[in-house]
Amino acid sequence: MSIWSQLGLQEGTSVLGVEVHGLYDYSMFIIVLVFSFVVYFLLKILCQKLTSRVYLDSQWLEVLWTVMPFWLLLALGLPSIKLLYLMDEVSLPEASIKVVGHQWYWSYEYSDVRGSSYSYDSYMVPDSAMEEGYRLLEVDNRCVVPTLLTIRGLITSDDVIHSWAIPSSAIKADGVPGRINQVRLCFLRSGVFYGQCSELCGVNHSFMPICVESVSVEVYSSWIVDSHNDVLKGVGGRPESWTWWGLLVAAVKGVGKGLYWFGWMYGMFLYYLFYYSFYVPGKFIVVSSLGFVQWVIWSSVAVVDWLVWFSDSPMEAVWYAVCAFAGHAWGVVVLFVTSPVVAVGRVIKGLCGVVVSFVCFSYYVVEAVLSSLSSFTGDSFQEFVVDNVRWNTKKFLWILSNRYKGG
Numbered sequence: 001m002s003i004w005s006q007l008g009l010q011e012g013t014s015v016l017g018v019e020v021h022g023l024y025d026y027s028m029f030i031i032v033l034v035f036s037f038v039v040y041f042l043l044k045i046l047c048q049k050l051t052s053r054v055y056l057d058s059q060w061l062e063v064l065w066t067v068m069p070f071w072l073l074l075a076l077g078l079p080s081i082k083l084l085y086l087m088d089e090v091s092l093p094e095a096s097i098k099v100v101g102h103q104w105y106w107s108y109e110y111s112d113v114r115g116s117s118y119s120y121d122s123y124m125v126p127d128s129a130m131e132e133g134y135r136l137l138e139v140d141n142r143c144v145v146p147t148l149l150t151i152r153g154l155i156t157s158d159d160v161i162h163s164w165a166i167p168s169s170a171i172k173a174d175g176v177p178g179r180i181n182q183v184r185l186c187f188l189r190s191g192v193f194y195g196q197c198s199e200l201c202g203v204n205h206s207f208m209p210i211c212v213e214s215v216s217v218e219v220y221s222s223w224i225v226d227s228h229n230d231v232l233k234g235v236g237g238r239p240e241s242w243t244w245w246g247l248l249v250a251a252v253k254g255v256g257k258g259l260y261w262f263g264w265m266y267g268m269f270l271y272y273l274f275y276y277s278f279y280v281p282g283k284f285i286v287v288s289s290l291g292f293v294q295w296v297i298w299s300s301v302a303v304v305d306w307l308v309w310f311s312d313s314p315m316e317a318v319w320y321a322v323c324a325f326a327g328h329a330w331g332v333v334v335l336f337v338t339s340p341v342v343a344v345g346r347v348i349k350g351l352c353g354v355v356v357s358f359v360c361f362s363y364y365v366v367e368a369v370l371s372s373l374s375s376f377t378g379d380s381f382q383e384f385v386v387d388n389v390r391w392n393t394k395k396f397l398w399i400l401s402n403r404y405k406g407g
């Protein structure tokens with residue numbers, strides 16, 4: 001959360017939070033640079049003795065102050081757009097949490113584990129009941145999420161438009177009645193993270209804070225299964241209602257499905273492996289080298305032929321070579337004179353080839369610069385996140401399956 005006299009953003013608590021923090025620092029660097037530049041010249045102009053009052057125009061200066069801002073704006077805009085699109089990406093979540101905004105409290109619903117629906121309301125703790133925690137930010141029931149596990153947040157509203165926001169993890173999504181917005185909840189560490197409703201929703205808009213508690217996967221899975229068990233017991237159901245026969249059928253079905261998917265994935269893997277490792281490069285090499293090899297062979301034969309001739313009768317061979325070159329040059333002139341359309345067509349074709357290669361090359365360079373620009377986190381950090389999310393996912397599914405068995 002923010003503290004008094006804090007400059008800059010809160011420390012990131014999700015990958016996107018860290019990325020947004022990086023983007024902020026990066027943008028501030030450019031902005032401060034531009035600002036200092038402008039202030040320097042402003043002062044310089046104010047303090048000078050009008051030595052340039054007859055300076056009328058300068059082409060290169062015009063070009064410079066058009067091109068430089070263009071590149072600066074591109075450097076600011078492109079990484080920002082890339083992050084904006086990444087924010088909408090919810091990749092393969094393990095579970096969903098439904099967040100519903102009300103006037104003026106939030107409610108959280110966990111309904112994709114055990115087939116039951118476990119939900120509760122989250123009200124702000126009023127000053128009179130406050131014992132510890134932060135004023136106007138603490139709630140009676142926090143939204144519980146697992147650490148380093150991908151969870152999907154589904155955000156909607158029951159009455160007017162609200163907005164569910166956690167600044168430190170770069171989450172902000174409007175809760176619109178009749179619509180569902182989704183965000184990715186993947187916190188980097190355990191802790192309590194605060195936010196506030198960010199869409200004016202009525203008189204108590206300032207008093208419906210968001211408080212997320214991120215706990216380890218073990219704690220989360222036990223908590224969610226226990227809560228669902230309580231719900232199921234409450235409605236008279238048996239939480240561990242399973243039979244050996246049902247388990248056997250499910251196991252056979254599961255194994256069948258697994259085999260099918262495994263076979264399919266393996267088939268696709270082999271197909272793409274072959275296609276991209278052998279077929280595409282092979283085709284490229286054969287097609288591109290065939291013409292070249294042909295040209296090299298014919299040219300070598302012609303050169304050797306000519307050398308043999310040269311050793312026999314040098315004058316004749318040299319005279320022939322000169323005539324051949326002159327003939328070629330004459331041929332080009334004749335082509336331009338007799339059929340100018342064909343000649344111009346060939347020239348345009350050649351020029352188009354050059355332009356296309358240049359555009360492709362520039363595109364790849366820009367692409368490389370972009371991908372290096374828009375990531376403000378290092379490789380080791382990304383590896384850490386990916387490894388931990390993968391490990392936590394396994395752990396989560398393993399704990400859940402054990403609990404389903406009634407263990």
Ligand SMILES: [Cu+2]
Pocket residue numbers: 161162163197198199200201202205206208
């Ligand atoms: Cu609000």
